[in-house]
Amino acid sequence: MHDFHFADGQLHCEGVALNTLAKKFGTPLYVYSQHTLTDHFQKLDTAMAPVDHLICFAVKSNSNLAVLRVLANAGSGFDIVSAGELQRVIAAGGNPRQCVFAGVGKTEKEIEFALRQQVYSFNCESEPELLRINRVAARLKKVAPVAVRINPNIEAHTHAKITTGTYENKFGIAFEQVEAIYARASRLKNLHLRGVQMHIGSQITETTPFEQAVKKVLPLVQKLKTKYALEFFSVGGGLGIIYDPMLASGRPAWWHSPAAKNILTPASYAARILPLLQPLGLKILMEPGRFISGNAGVLLTRVEFVKRTGKKNFVIVDAAMNDLIRPAFYDAHHEIVPLVKKAGGGKAVASDVVGPICESGDYFCKDRPLPKVGEGDHLALLSAGAYGFVMASTYNTRPLAAEVLVNGKKFALVRERQPVKDIWAGEKVVAWLK
Ligand SMILES: Cc1ncc(COP(=O)(O)O)c(C=O)c1O
CATH class of the missing domain: 3.20.20.10 (Alanine racemase)
Structure with missing residues (x-):
């Protein structure tokens, strides 16, 4: 189970309306539920209680420092696959002696x-x-x-x-x-x-x-x-x-x-x-990753345009395959829901939700019946907490998205949106080109 639900026609994460977060922090925006993370960890921990055990959260599935801290506080060890991940665990306050290095x-x-x-x-x-x-x-x-x-x-x-x-x-x-x-x-x-x-x-x-x-x-x-x-x-x-x-x-x-x-x-x-x-x-x-973090996160995105071609209804959003590559890479399915339910609901329209990247593979769904949406509406891609942000890139010089952690009615930015100039920080126009 997870902590994303509709209340008063608005999609909430725990006690916070996601529309509020989309407006405050902009989109694309990853949002994580602290309660879902701990709940999933504890459910597994309880199920394994009859044996001496250690759950090592797979950092590769979601390596945000705040997420790692939530799990470290819950008593988790960590499954790491690089020195970088080990440094993250340490930076987040996790115990390296409870890390397995794969x-x-x-x-x-x-x-x-x-x-x-x-x-x-x-x-x-x-x-x-x-x-x-x-x-x-x-x-x-x-x-x-x-x-x-x-x-x-x-x-x-x-x-x-x-x-x-x-x-x-x-x-x-x-x-x-x-x-x-x-x-x-x-x-x-x-x-x-x-x-x-x-x-x-x-x-x-x-x-x-x-x-x-x-x-x-x-x-x-x-x-x-x-x-x-x-x-x-x-x-x-x-x-x-x-x-x-x-x-x-x-x-x-x-x-x-x-x-x-x-x-x-x-x-x-x-x-x-x-x-x-x-x-x-x-x-x-x-070494579970997805089980703990997958349903604990969503990706919020804004509808930029709706383009009807006669054959297709393209909903063009501001998130793209660089933010969430799973549909393009694994043919993965993510449920897509509007953050605000419109009165009456209206008839579902078969839609392709696509990003702005110059690749035909840049889509989140094809011909899926979705409520009618228009420019400025917001959508959530559900179950995006695992292998979501961690696989993001800056392809097309698109900055990495921001990330927010929700705890009850509280929320906080746990990663700032990347300033566009940071994308080329470290690059140089060498002397002989000047
Ligand atoms: C060695 C190892 N352990 C754990 C995991 C985590 O997998 P999952 O997120 O499916 O639980 C992986 C994922 O690739 C892995 O390679």
Whole structure:
């Protein structure tokens, strides 16, 4: 569930009318609900309570410092994929000792920084990486805590660009090679084999792939635990959310009921996974991103023009694929609703909501029945809190959007809109061009 709802015909985030925020801060504008962030974290935390566990929020899904602080305050650890993300966690007041460092291409500099910050574990994705971490640790006279990411070769039934747990993907170490790699890694003096990890993909909306993956790796994890006195097993992230309630639950409009069928919930996830994990007696780590931040954020945009071509009704808005790339990149669906419901509602019009960028791929929906809107109206793209702002760019020299955090009736700007001149700060017209 989330904290975006209509009251008196206006879309609210918690106790704040989003129209007020759009007018005060301008658009495009990301708005996050503090309560939704904590609520999602706590729901997962409660579901996992029967086992010793640590939830490490995937920073890549939403790395705003205020968002990270909300989660750090809730007791979250963090899943990071770069030294930059680790610096963000530290800047936000998070604990580096509760960070797991993932990613296939960690540089020596990044490893050194993470070692000095005493991260909980390096989740390693190849043998050359293990050798590199050992080498850097030896140079610093340290012992690096590591886990190997198992690629279980399980099809997660999600979008091809976010499947990570099959042998077609660059991630992890093939299931069949893991034992031998642990044996070789155990001989490296500056490594401490602390755990084992897997992550099969993102936006997985059924429990079955998680269950299949855990079942497949369990005997191996048990064996490795006994042999190397491992402390933890990370089951990764990937828990999906409802982007399109119409498809998922058959309900009209954009809201959804948690009771609707086929929705993966913390409770259904825990019910299937925990009975398998409990006998292991290991600390269980999770790395959810989207599940916590996805439905905690929306992107607000203003209608600039409505262009009717005879064939199409184009609603041209001031947000674009540079602000939210998911529709262009993943064919992702985001519900789109006007911030203010018009009296009577009027007949829905099949519309393409598009941005101003010079790319045909710059659209948020195609031929979708939407209430009639006109210049100056505002729309919200829902479920934009994960892989939204973090994937934004300045393509077409468009400044990065502003971000606002809402807490009850309070709100605050948590990232200023980028001044346009900052886009080319650091660029130079070199002397020979003058
Ligand atoms: C290793 C790892 N952990 C966690 C995540 C977070 O995934 P999600 O946001 O789907 O939970 C990812 C996402 O790509 C990942 O690669």
